[in-house]
Amino acid sequence: QQQVKQSPQSLIVQKGGISIINCAYENTAFDYFPWYQQFPGKGPALLIAIRPDVSEKKEGRFTISFNKSAKQFSLHIMDSQPGDSATYFCAASGQTGANNLFFGTGTRLTVIP
Amino acid sequence: SAVISQKPSRDICQRGTSLTIQCQVDSQVTMMFWYRQQPGQSLTLIATANQGSEATYESGFVIDKFPISRPNLTFSTLTVSNMSPEDSSIYLCSVDANYGYTFGSGTRLTVV
Numbered sequence: 639q640q641q642v643k644q645s646p647q648s649l650i651v652q653k654g655g656i657s658i659i660n661c662a663y664e665n666t667a668f669d670y671f672p673w674y675q676q677f678p679g680k681g682p683a684l685l686i687a688i689r690p691d692v693s694e695k696k697e698g699r700f701t702i703s704f705n706k707s708a709k710q711f712s713l714h715i716m717d718s719q720p721g722d723s724a725t726y727f728c729a730a731s732g733q734t735g736a737n738n739l740f741f742g743t744g745t746r747l748t749v750i751p
Numbered sequence: 752s753a754v755i756s757q758k759p760s761r762d763i764c765q766r767g768t769s770l771t772i773q774c775q776v777d778s779q780v781t782m783m784f785w786y787r788q789q790p791g792q793s794l795t796l797i798a799t800a801n802q803g804s805e806a807t808y809e810s811g812f813v814i815d816k817f818p819i820s821r822p823n824l825t826f827s828t829l830t831v832s833n834m835s836p837e838d839s840s841i842y843l844c845s846v847d848a849n850y851g852y853t854f855g856s857g858t859r860l861t862v863v
Contacts, residue, residue, distance in 0.1 A: 672851070679857075680856060681843050684852065684853065729852075738796045739784075739794075739796075739845070742793065
C-alpha cells in the first residue's frame with residue numbers, strides 16, 4: 639500500500655513558469671513532510687520540509703503548502719529554471735529519528751529553456 | 752545536517768557473488784536506514800539498523816540476502832548476497848540528524 643501518493647508522474651514547464659507537484663497521505667500520525675530533489679546518479683537531497691503546525695513554508699523559490707484537514711501537501715517552484723530539472727520526491731514520517739521516511743513515487747520535472 | 756560518505760559509488764558484479772556497501776557518518780546517530788531505488792522508481796526501505804542490535808527488515812527483505820552490520824554509531828554496512836540481475840539497483844543509506852534525513856550519494860550496482 640502506497641503510504642504517500644504523488645502526482646503528476648512527469649511535468650514539463652517553461653522557464654520562468656511555476657512547477658506544482660502534489661502529494662497526499664493517509665496516516666494522521668505523520669508529522670514531518672520533506673521534499674527531496676534528485677539528479678541522475680546522485681542521492682536525494684533535502685530541499686525543504688514542513689511540519690503540520692504551519693500551512694506554508696517558503697525558502698527562496700520553493701514553497702510547501704500544507705492542508706492538514708485534506709491530508710495533502712504540495713511543492714511550488716516559482717520562476718522555474720532549467721537547473722531545476724530533476725526528479726522530486728515527497729515523503730512523510732512520524733517522530734523524526736524514530737521512524738523511516740515513506741516516499742512518494744516521484745515526479746520528473748523538465749524545465750524547457 | 753549530517754554528512755554521509757558512501758562507497759563504492761558504483762560496481763559491476765558477477766551473479767552469485769556478494770557486495771558490501773559502506774556508510775560512514777560524520778556524527779553519531781541512533782538509527783541508520785538502508786534503501787533500494789530501482790531504475791526510475793521511488794525509494795523502498797530495506798531495513799533499519801540500530802547500533803548493538805539486529806537490524807529490522809521490511810517486508811520482502813531478509814537478513815540472509817541483505818545482512819547489515821552496525822558496529823558503532825557512525826558506521827554501517829549492507830551486503831547484497833548471492834546477487835542476481837534483479838538486484839541491479841541503487842542502494843542508499845540514510846540517517847536522521849538535526850531534524851533532517853540525509854542520504855548518501857548511493858551505490859549503483861549492476862549485476863551481470
